[in-house]
Amino acid sequence: MTRVCTAVAAILLALSLGMGDAFAQRRVSAETEEAIRVFLTEVYLSGAIDSAREIRETYAPVMRRYWGRRNLALREVVRDKLNYFARWPVREFRLLPDTLEISRSRRDPFLYNVRFEYAFRTRRPGRVAEGFGEAQLVLEDLGDRWLVVSESGRVIQRF
Secondary structure, X not given: OHHHHHHHHHHHHHHHOOOHHHHHHHOOOHHHHXXXXXXXXXXXXXXXXXXXXXXXXXXXXXXXXXXXXXXEEHHHHHHHHHHHHHHOOEEEEEEOOOOOEEEEOOOOOOEXXXXXXXXXXXXXXXXXXXXXXXXXXXXXXXXXXXXXXEEEEEEEEEO
16 A cells, blocks of 8 residues: 555656656557557568568668667678578467557657566577567657667576
8 A cells, every 4th residue: 555655656757747748758658559460470480581672671771779779780680680581481479468568769759678587489490489579679660660779688487
C-alpha cells in the first residue's frame, strides 16, 4: 500500500509542477503501437528481411547502436546480417505475448524505444538453437515505413 501511495503522490506532484505534458508526450497511441507490432511480426521477426537490399531498406545508414557497437555504418550491418543468415539459414522468431513495451523518444517525436521478448529457433546442418530472447530497438517513423536506428538484445534462455 505504501508503494502505491508513494507512486500516486509522485504522479500528482509531477502534474502539479506541469510535468504531466512530458508523460503524455511519451505515451504511444494505439494506432502507433499496432503499426509497430505489425512491423515486428510481419517484417522484423518474420524472416522477410533476408537480402542486402532489404537490410538497406530497413536499417539506418549509420546505426546509433548495433549489438554493442556505436555509430556502425550500414555496410557493416549488411555484412553482419548476411553472415548470420548464411550461418543460420533456417530462422524462426515469434513475438511473445504481453512483452511489447513502446515509448516515444524525448528528443525526437519520430523515434520510438521498443523492447520485447521473443521465442527463437534457428537451424543449420547439424545444429539447432532455440530459446527465448529480449530485443531493444529504436525505430524511426518515416511515414510509409519503419527504420531501425538501434538494435541490441540478449538471449534469456536456451533449450
